[in-house]
Each structure stands twice: as C-alpha cells, then as structure tokens.
Amino acid sequence: QVQLVQSGAEVKKPGASVKVSCKASGYSFTDYYMHWMRQAPGQGLEWMGWMNPNSGGTNYAQKFQGRVTMTRDTSISTAYMELSRLTSDDTAVYYCTRDGNMDVWGQGTTVTVSS
Amino acid sequence: DVVMTQSPLSLPVTLGQPASISCRSSQSLVYSDGNTYLNWFQQRPGQSPRRLIYKISNRDSGVPDRFSGSGSGTDFTLKISRVEAEDVGVYYCMQSTHWPPWTFGQGTKVEIK
Numbered sequence: 001q002v003q004l005v006q007s008g009a010e011v012k013k014p015g016a017s018v019k020v021s022c023k024a025s026g027y028s029f030t031d032y033y034m035h036w037m038r039q040a041p042g043q044g045l046e047w048m049g050w051m052n053p054n055s056g057g058t059n060y061a062q063k064f065q066g067r068v069t070m071t072r073d074t075s076i077s078t079a080y081m082e083l084s085r086l087t088s089d090d091t092a093v094y095y096c097t098r099d100g101n102m103d104v105w106g107q108g109t110t111v112t113v114s115s
Numbered sequence: 116d117v118v119m120t121q122s123p124l125s126l127p128v129t130l131g132q133p134a135s136i137s138c139r140s141s142q143s144l145v146y147s148d149g150n151t152y153l154n155w156f157q158q159r160p161g162q163s164p165r166r167l168i169y170k171i172s173n174r175d176s177g178v179p180d181r182f183s184g185s186g187s188g189t190d191f192t193l194k195i196s197r198v199e200a201e202d203v204g205v206y207y208c209m210q211s212t213h214w215p216p217w218t219f220g221q222g223t224k225v226e227i228k
Contacts, residue, residue: 044219044221047219061215097164101169103169105165
C-alpha cells in the first residue's frame with residue numbers, strides 16, 4: 001500500500017539545523033510532488049514547501065525562504081527537509097505529504113528546539 | 116494568499132446526532148479547468164491528518180458515507196450525518212486551487228457532549 005515513513009523525533013538546540021527524512025513506498029516516487037507541512041503544539045497546519053522528486057525543483061513558502069532546503073534521493077525513494085537556524089518557534093510536528101491534494105501523509109516527526 | 120475561515124471552531128455533539136462545519140474562502144476556488152479544489156481532512160488525537168473528501172464532495176476510499184461535502188465558489192460544508200465516537204478530532208478544510216501557498220482553515224474541534 002502507499003506509505004510515507006518519516007524519521008524519528010529530534011531534539012535540537014537553538015541555532016542548530018534539523019534534517020527530516022520521508023521514505024515513500026507503494027508508488028513511483030518520482031511521479032508525485034512531495035510537500036512538507038508543520039504543526040506547532042495545539043496549532044493548525046502550515047505549508048512549508050514542495051519538491052519535485054523527478055527534477056529536484058523546489059518551491060518554498062516565503063516564511064521559510066533561506067532557512068529550508070528540500071532534497072531527495074531517488075535511489076531510495078526518500079525525500080528530505082532540512083531547516084536551519086532553529087528557534088523555539090520551530091518546535092512542531094513536521095509532516096511529509098504526497099502531492100498538492102495531500103492524499104497520503106507520513107506519521108509525523110516531532111522536532112523540539114530547546115536550550 | 117487565499118484565507119480559509121472555518122466555523123464553528125468548537126463543536127460539541129451528541130452521539131448519533133448530525134454535525135456541520137462551514138468553510139469560507141476569501142476568493143472563488145474554481146480552477147481554470149472547471150474543478151474546485153477544496154479538500155477536507157480529519158485529524159484524530161495524536162494522529163496525522165487524513166484526507167476525507169476532495170474536490171468538494173468526493174469521499175476518499177474507506178471514508179464512511181456518513182461524511183459528505185458540499186458547496187461551491189467560496190462556501191463549503193462538511194456534514195456528518197450521525198456522529199460516532201471515532202469521529203472525535205479536528206477537521207480542516209484546505210484549498211489547492213490558488214497556490215502557492217496551499218492554505219488551511221483554522222480547524223474545527225469536534226467533541227462528544
């Protein structure tokens with residue numbers, strides 16, 4: 001079945017970077033864009049950007065421009081989202097989701113930023 | 116950016132009774148291909164979001180038929196005909212017509228009275 005499996009929880013210090021992975025299975029990885037979302041504690045969903053796994057092209061939300069990098073490794077059907085210069089405001093659950101209509105979601109990766 | 120506004124934000128419901136959530140967009144969600152890309156998601160406590168409905172009224176596979184979506188243009192509704200205990204969670208509308216960015220409503224928390 002179609003599945004997205006994300007890497008485990010992370011704890012980071014302010015100013016550090018975090019890299020979250022999302023492994024796709026059950027479909028052709030390069031056929032669907034991969035989107036990244038986040039959800040701060042008790043808050044709603046926020047779109048961060050997308051990546052075209054075929055070309056590597058990206059489009060980032062303005063809020064994250066200069067701090068986020070989305071990449072992929074097609075040989076292992078895995079997408080990555082790296083967020084740099086972390087602050088406490090980046091404490092959230094990060095999700096990968098397939099395509100612009102978001103029909104499949106990863107299980108989420110909790111990123112905690114604390115000194 | 117398209118702003119999505121949901122109401123109510125909290126919805127206590129008696130088991131077996133209907134529930135209705137409204138979602139309004141700041142501009143029409145009709146795309147140039149004639150489709151309207153308005154989706155509904157359910158997020159149960161501690162879980163990832165799950166898409167329930169796409170393009171206003173199409174239920175995803177495995178979604179019970181007590182869930183239905185309707186609307187057009189800028190006004191949309193998600194209805195649960197008879198609420199069950201497993202329906203507790205937060206429901207979000209999302210537009211994927213005018214992007215980037217993809218935008219969500221604030222979420223409506225459904226709980227049992």
